[in-house]
Amino acid sequence: MSGDVIGYILRRILHSIPLVIGVSIIGFGIMHLAPGGPLAVYTLNPTITVTDIERLRVALGLDQPIHLQYLSWAKAMLTGSWGVTFFGGRPVLEVILERVPATMTLMGSSLALAIVIGTLIGILGAVKRNSIFDYLATTGAMLALSFPTFWFGLMAIYVFAIQLGWLPSGGMYELGEEGNPWDLLRHLILPVMVLTLVLLATWSRYSRSSFLDVIQQDYIRTARSKGLGERQILFRHALRNAVIPLVALLGVQLPTLFSGALVAETIFSWPGMGRLFVDALNMKEYPILMGMIMFTAFFVIVGNLIADVAIAAIDPRVKLA
Amino acid sequence: MVDISVSDAVPTRSYTQTIARRFLSHRLAVVGAVMVVFLCASALFAQLVSPHDPMRIDTSQRFLPPFVSWGHLLGTDDLGRDTLSRLLYGGQVSLAVGIVAMLTTMVTGTLVGLAAGYYGGIIDNLLMRLVDTLLCFPQVFLLLVIAAFVPPTILSISLIIGLTSWMEVSRIVRAQVSSLKEMDFIQASRGFGASNWRIMLVELLPNIMAPVLVAATLKVATAVLMESYISFLGYGVQPPMASWGNMLTNAQGYFDTVPFLAILPGVLITFTVMSFNFLGDGLRDAIDARLKIDP
Numbered sequence A: 001m002s003g004d005v006i007g008y009i010l011r012r013i014l015h016s017i018p019l020v021i022g023v024s025i026i027g028f029g030i031m032h033l034a035p036g037g038p039l040a041v042y043t044l045n046p047t048i049t050v051t052d053i054e055r056l057r058v059a060l061g062l063d064q065p066i067h068l069q070y071l072s073w074a075k076a077m078l079t080g081s082w083g084v085t086f087f088g089g090r091p092v093l094e095v096i097l098e099r100v101p102a103t104m105t106l107m108g109s110s111l112a113l114a115i116v117i118g119t120l121i122g123i124l125g126a127v128k129r130n131s132i133f134d135y136l137a138t139t140g141a142m143l144a145l146s147f148p149t150f151w152f153g154l155m156a157i158y159v160f161a162i163q164l165g166w167l168p169s170g171g172m173y174e175l176g177e178e179g180n181p182w183d184l185l186r187h188l189i190l191p192v193m194v195l196t197l198v199l200l201a202t203w204s205r206y207s208r209s210s211f212l213d214v215i216q217q218d219y220i221r222t223a224r225s226k227g228l229g230e231r232q233i234l235f236r237h238a239l240r241n242a243v244i245p246l247v248a249l250l251g252v253q254l255p256t257l258f259s260g261a262l263v264a265e266t267i268f269s270w271p272g273m274g275r276l277f278v279d280a281l282n283m284k285e286y287p288i289l290m291g292m293i294m295f296t297a298f299f300v301i302v303g304n305l306i307a308d309v310a311i312a313a314i315d316p317r318v319k320l321a
Numbered sequence B: 001m002v003d004i005s006v007s008d009a010v011p012t013r014s015y016t017q018t019i020a021r022r023f024l025s026h027r028l029a030v031v032g033a034v035m036v037v038f039l040c041a042s043a044l045f046a047q048l049v050s051p052h053d054p055m056r057i058d059t060s061q062r063f064l065p066p067f068v069s070w071g072h073l074l075g076t077d078d079l080g081r082d083t084l085s086r087l088l089y090g091g092q093v094s095l096a097v098g099i100v101a102m103l104t105t106m107v108t109g110t111l112v113g114l115a116a117g118y119y120g121g122i123i124d125n126l127l128m129r130l131v132d133t134l135l136c137f138p139q140v141f142l143l144l145v146i147a148a149f150v151p152p153t154i155l156s157i158s159l160i161i162g163l164t165s166w167m168e169v170s171r172i173v174r175a176q177v178s179s180l181k182e183m184d185f186i187q188a189s190r191g192f193g194a195s196n197w198r199i200m201l202v203e204l205l206p207n208i209m210a211p212v213l214v215a216a217t218l219k220v221a222t223a224v225l226m227e228s229y230i231s232f233l234g235y236g237v238q239p240p241m242a243s244w245g246n247m248l249t250n251a252q253g254y255f256d257t258v259p260f261l262a263i264l265p266g267v268l269i270t271f272t273v274m275s276f277n278f279l280g281d282g283l284r285d286a287i288d289a290r291l292k293i294d295p
Helices: A002-033 A038-041 A052-061 A064-079 A092-097 A100-127 A134-146 A147-164 A181-214 A218-225 A231-265 A275-284 A286-314 B017-023 B025-046 B083-120 B120-135 B138-150 B154-163 B165-178 B184-191 B196-207 B209-232 B244-252 B260-293
Strands: none
Touching: A002 A064, A002 A286, A002 B120, A038 A134, A052 B083, A092 A275, A092 A286, A100 A134, A100 A181, A100 A231, A100 A275, A100 B209, A134 A181, A134 B260, A147 A181, A147 A231, A147 B196, A147 B209, A147 B260, A181 A231, A218 B184, A231 A275, A231 A286, A231 B138, A275 B025, A275 B165, A286 B138, B017 B025, B017 B260, B025 B260, B083 B120, B083 B165, B083 B196, B083 B209, B083 B244, B083 B260, B120 B138, B120 B165, B138 B154, B138 B209, B154 B209, B165 B196, B165 B209, B184 B196, B209 B244, B209 B260, B244 B260
């Protein structure tokens, strides 16, 4: 059994390799799409002459055939040297990694909330199908999928920060309060609310249909005819099978989570990766942009890998061979 | 010389009629359709309906409040421009981007899906790995990077949105084509010597139109949303041209004093996205219902 699982994990990792290569080729391609190529920022600097740029081109190997450039770039990515920033000359990977904790705090709390609330809404909607609650939840999800996240964020700032003055309108800590968990919590509420809503809509709809599928199956009827309580049937028997498609959804939703975090971080000046990305965009910091694109894509690949392995672990029907 | 069509007058419903009937009995779908027609009409006739030139600046008329200002039904913005006119012209931009992006998505997704499903083998493998790869990138990140490199026009924004969102469509089309291509009518036309192109475009394409149409409607909704995202972040439609996204960016600066300017564009984006979502969901239900009745 355990040998099977390890074999499955190894095979699944092997299947991810073409994806990693594909992602790196597209990332490399986009970098060369940039007007002026990777040296664009120097062409804008009046103190750097044409001969200087030519010398840089040769020094950086940009005069070589494109496939050789790709190979040396890919080798550098693999060894963790993701280039240096145009402004300040700091290692790109370091700049990105220092933003990870803030983004993970935001994404983690939103995801946890969305999973718990969304699953509960889904279960209730499935059990009390076509009730007023079900109708309201479906309409609410439809509405949440239709309005632009940033607009919802702006409205939340208007109500809770400007009008009521209950919560701060942005940032992670007040000045001088760095590291104070209560201050962090106050700043987290609005961005988490916005990001949770994005995920909640999809999550509650999927968990509703997943539970509907499961509770109509024979083994649930068997459990009911054994005289088990409704709560035990739902949370012990149905939940286990109903979460399997939801774990897959989790993997698929990762890109959406990153996109949502970018928007939430921009509106609430949250010092995470999304904010870094938008700032880099405004300053034409191509090395950071490329680093971020590659980082998020790798994260999505690894996330999906973990989701697949988790499904194989909880679902005995998945064939490992 | 006997006219059989007369004696053969059994009341049968065509496929299209069945779907139309189901669609019309779906209340939200009809609401969505009416809203879409209304939005398209107001965008098409923006030039005729607008009370003012949306770009005309009048600094003596700044921040007029809505509903009470003579000649400016929805008030004016920070430069004294008429809000109603800007919203109407902004709607033109949003819908144009939505529709052109949807067409780009549909053409790319259908071609890739057709080729992958029909040829199979290595072509299928390569194309589907490309799809998997593109789906690893968060769409907003990809959109913004490309939008930052390309000079923003309505056409370029539409193309960028379309070219970063065709992947799901190609998966839908591929799944349909791979199940259809072994059927007798395809084998027959191959037997008659039809070319691959003819089989794909004349025989297969009409048979997969239903799910493609549903996807197309829903894609207009996401494209409108995406346009508002990139315009809001400053990489979409550029001022002074109005778009709902950049009107929101502008309103953000006067947010604490004139919240009304920020509310309206958001309501209209939501309204538009929801209309297309209702329409798309209704179409899907209408088509699926038929599949359940006679599989």
